[in-house]
Amino acid sequence: xxxxxxxxxxxxxxxxxxxxxxxxxxxxxxxxxxxxxxxxxxxxxxxxxxxxxxxxxxxxxxxxxxxxxxxxxxxxxxxxxxxxxxxxxxxxxxxxxxxxxxxxxxxxxxxxxxxxxxxxxxxxxxxxxxxxxxxxxxxxx
Amino acid sequence: xxxxxxxxxxxxxxxxxxxxxxxxxxxxxxxxxxxxxxxxxxxxxxxxxxxxxxxxxxxxxxxxxxxxxxxxxxxxxxxxxxxxxxxxxxxxxxxxxxxxxxxxxxxxxxxxxxxxxxxxxxxxxxxxxxxxxxx
Amino acid sequence: xxxxxxxxxxxxxxxxxxxxxxxxxxxxxxxxxxxxxxxxxxxxxxxxxxxxxxxxxxxxxxxxxxxxxxxxxxxxxxxxxxxxxxxxxxxxxxxxx
Numbered sequence: 001x002x003x004x005x006x007x008x009x010x011x012x013x014x015x016x017x018x019x020x021x022x023x024x025x026x027x028x029x030x031x032x033x034x035x036x037x038x039x040x041x042x043x044x045x046x047x048x049x050x051x052x053x054x055x056x057x058x059x060x061x062x063x064x065x066x067x068x069x070x071x072x073x074x075x076x077x078x079x080x081x082x083x084x085x086x087x088x089x090x091x092x093x094x095x096x097x098x099x100x101x102x103x104x105x106x107x108x109x110x111x112x113x114x115x116x117x118x119x120x121x122x123x124x125x126x127x128x129x130x131x132x133x134x135x136x137x138x139x140x141x
Numbered sequence: 142x143x144x145x146x147x148x149x150x151x152x153x154x155x156x157x158x159x160x161x162x163x164x165x166x167x168x169x170x171x172x173x174x175x176x177x178x179x180x181x182x183x184x185x186x187x188x189x190x191x192x193x194x195x196x197x198x199x200x201x202x203x204x205x206x207x208x209x210x211x212x213x214x215x216x217x218x219x220x221x222x223x224x225x226x227x228x229x230x231x232x233x234x235x236x237x238x239x240x241x242x243x244x245x246x247x248x249x250x251x252x253x254x255x256x257x258x259x260x261x262x263x264x265x266x267x268x269x270x271x272x273x274x275x276x
Numbered sequence: 277x278x279x280x281x282x283x284x285x286x287x288x289x290x291x292x293x294x295x296x297x298x299x300x301x302x303x304x305x306x307x308x309x310x311x312x313x314x315x316x317x318x319x320x321x322x323x324x325x326x327x328x329x330x331x332x333x334x335x336x337x338x339x340x341x342x343x344x345x346x347x348x349x350x351x352x353x354x355x356x357x358x359x360x361x362x363x364x365x366x367x368x369x370x371x372x373x
Contacts (some may be wrong), residue, residue, distance in 0.1 A: 029328035032206055034336065036226055047351050071355065075348050082345070093341040095326060102327035106209060111328040117337050121348060132237045135358055136244065148298040155297045163286050171283040199311065200304040205331040207323060215306075218315045219331040226336060232349055234354035241358045 010052045017045040025122035029111040035118045039125025045131045048124070055137070064134055067127045074124025081117050152196035161188035175243050175253045179236060193221045201212045 021042030024033040050058035085094035095104055099113035109115070148154060161184060168181030197218030205219035243253060250258050300357045301308040318331060318339070336344055 011314075028333050029330050030206075032204060032330065032332075034226075034330065034333040036230065071352065075352055078345055078348055082341070085342050093345070095338050105207075105323055105327055105329060107299055111326060111334075113355075114326065114328050114333065114337050117341075117344075118333065121344065124348055124351065128355055132358060136237075136240060145298050148302065149294060152297050152300055152303045154303055155300060156294070159290060159293050159297065163290055167286055171279050196308075197310055197315075198304055199306050205319070207329040207331065209329075216331070217321050218310060219335055220334050221315065223335040223340065226332075227343060227347055230351060234350055237354055238357050238361070243362045245361055248296055264342065274355055 001071030006052055007061050010048060014045050014049060015053075018042060019050070023128070025118060026108070026115075028118035028122070029114045030106070030108075035121035036125055039122040040117075040129060042122070043126035050130075050133065055134070062130070064131070067130050067134075070123055071127040071131060073128065074120045077120035081113050081120070082131060084113065105119060155192060156197075158188045158192035158195070161185070161191065172254045173211070175240045175255055179239050179243070182239075183232065183236060186228070190225045190228065193225055203260070 015114070019036050021044075022042075024031075024038030024041060025035065026038075028038065029036040046058070046062055049061065070087040085092055085098040088094075088098040088100075090098035095112045095114065102112045105108040163190045165181045165183075165185030165188065168184060169178050172178060172181070197220065199215055199217055202215045202217040205222070207216075208214060246258060247253055250261055252258060252261075297373045301310075318335060321335045322328065326338045328334045328338070
């Protein structure tokens with residue numbers, strides 16, 4: 001998996017794949033996609049880097065400890081977003097009924113809490129993919 | 142017979158889902174390699190996604206993303222797509238855990254053939270079997 | 277031998293399911309029982325209730341947010357289970373003499 005042509009082509013393509021994944025996560029409320037598919041695309045770009053360039057260089061760029069931290073943080077972030085509804089006087093996980101400002105439909109800041117929750121779930125799914133891959137991979141040189 | 146045939150031809154996505162399901166079951170039943178059985182489970186889950194999402198379609202409908210310019214579009218049913226997202230996540234979790242268990246079996250028995258592992262289990266502590274591993 | 281039994285079984289079950297498929301409502305017609313008031317509520321109420329344009333994202337994160345919360349817990353549990361199964365230092369070849 002360490003071919004010369006493969007390394008050059010993947011180094012050309014991977015920034016665009018990561019950008020696409022982050023775009024799908026950020027525009028989850030405006031265009032088809034959302035948290036799960038955007039998270040999987042972002043996770044796959046990191047997995048491709050680990051496959052082609054080896055796990056040592058992948059460990060330098062994005063370490064396994066950071067992935068585990070992001071994963072736990074994503075689950076806690078969702079619970080914290082749900083508590084916003086309680087702090088404002090409505091029930092758990094309320095979006096518009098709790099008075100969260102809903103901007104103009106069609107712009108990036110619309111939807112209230114949907115953007116923040118999409119970010120949390122997207123990062124969590126990406127880190128899950130990378131953690132499962134690094135755990136199941138036994139390398140043979 | 143003509144009515145029966147025409148209804149089946151018009152319900153072609155359900156026939157496709159049935160064919161995928163049958164292929165998945167056949168894969169699980171005939172191959173003895175454990176990895177191929179996991180792939181068969183994934184094929185069966187894929188057929189269920191096709192069945193549910195095709196049940197909410199309307200002819201002439203567009204994807205369920207609101208278009209503020211046109212105000213008289215017919216949208217397909219968005220609910221099965223949301224439910225199948227949950228199903229896809231469950232499928233990923235089941236596949237990951239089963240692959241981890243296959244790796245553990247390989248470390249214990251030295252093979253990923255289901256019949257071979259059953260034979261080794263029946264024979265007791267033979268070559269490669271470490272049944273009382275003590276974790 | 278096992279292959280033939282499997283094929284015969286699958287053909288029988290497939291024929292029964294084909295009869296069931298012919299009784300299902302026709303694919304793509306707008307008067308199936310699936311297009312009831314639930315679809316109306318979700319399609320027409322998304323912009324007013326949430327302000328998002330993507331109906332599927334609004335359903336997954338706003339209308340049915342509890343399901344997604346437990347969903348992320350399921351993903352987390354799967355990762356923890358994989359970690360526990362593949363702990364280093366457990367099993368190997370039975371070399372104890």
